[in-house]
Amino acid sequence: MKQERNPFITFEEAKARGLKCDEPGTVACPYCGKATVPLGISFDGSVRWITHEPCGCPEEIEAQQAQAAKEAREAEGKLNSKLSRAGIGKRFLNAEVSLEASARYLSSFGGNGGAGLYIEGCVGSGKTYAAxxxxxxxxxxxxxxxxxxxxxxxxxxxxxYDDNSAAGIERYMACDILIMDDIGKETTSSWALTNLFQIINSRYEDMRPTIYTSQYDVDSLLTRMARYGDRESAEAIASRIVETSAFIRLPKRDRRREKSCFGGYGPKKTLQNQSHR
Known part of the structure; x- marks a missing residue:
């Protein structure tokens, strides 16, 4: 890898290169007062003195660490704000890719022709976390x-629609990646299926990837969607999901129950009142 050239020069380097410059004044470390080496940049044939070499004193190092920590917090805050605006809940802001299938999907994304994912798993299996x-x-x-x-x-x-605006559905059709979580939980009226089909079909035609999570395999999803009579729309949705999705099936285990200290549903912590007699 080509090493980037240091743009700063010292007074000795400037003289050795024959650059026009005034001798810089003494620059003291703002933390300990020790004299430091002035640094300049070559501009339009002369040298402008703009900074100095690090002092290396404990006070300066501590200040640099504090500044780095502040910048890291600010960067994390900006990222979390961006994640929240995208619709990622607070519980999942720190989610990390841990499934091999997810990692393979991401690594092949550039050449997958708009393909998405269908993540299937029982309640509590980690579908939303993975997505x-x-x-x-x-x-x-x-x-x-x-x-x-x-x-x-x-x-x-x-x-x-109640506000006479198409902005709601456009947001889901036009984004680069849509994560449609828990498909199959909605009430599948004709109106609902029409709107779901409109979104899925638009993304299908534009080759925009959609990632679905569901408790149901696609056949069961089709049955649920068609249970109020609109089987044609349900089949059209299922067909497009199958054509454009790689499938991830998560193990049949409820991680939420496993995390409970009782081994089942219920509070993780109890408050015990102790009386002394």
């Missing part, structure tokens, strides 16, 4: 990502 980890990786790479449950998507679309 948010992928979403986070895309957001950090600069993609426009939207994360939403199918139910919340339909609710937002309904509100936008």
């Amino acid at each position: 948010c980890a992928i979403a986070k990786a895309f957001i950090m790479a600069g993609y426009n990502v939207v994360v939403a449950t199918s139910l919340s998507m339909l609710e937002e679309i309904k509100r936008s």
Whole structure:
């Protein structure tokens, strides 16, 4: 790898190179007062003195560490704000890609022709965590990502229609990556299926990747969607999902129950009142 040239020069280097410059004054370390080496840049045939070499004193090092920590906090805050705007909940802001299949999907993304994912698993198996980890990786790479449950998507679309605006559905059709979480949980009325089909078909035609999570395999999803009579739309949705998705099936285990100190549903902590007699 080619090493980047240091743009700063010392007074001795400037003289050796025959550059026109005034002798710099003494620059004291602002933390300990020790004299430091002035540094300048060559500009338009002469040298301008603009900074100095690090002193290396404990006070300066401590200040640099504090500044680095501040910048890291600010960067994390900006990232978390961006993740939240995309729809990633606070619980999943620190999600990391841990599934091999997810990592393979991300590494092949540039040449996958708009293919998405269908992450299937039981309640508590980690579907949303896995999807948010992928979403986070895309957001950090600069993609426009939207994360939403199918139910919340339909609710937002309904509100936008009530307000005579198409902005609601356009947001889901036009983003680079759409994470449609928990598809199959929505009430599958004809109106709901029409809007889901519109989103999925638009993304299908434009080759925009969609990542789905669901408790149901695609056949079961089709049955649920068609249970109120609109089988044609349900089949059209299922067909497009199958054509454009790689499938990840998570183990049948409820991680939420495993995390509970009782080994099942219930509070993780109890308050015990102790009396002394």
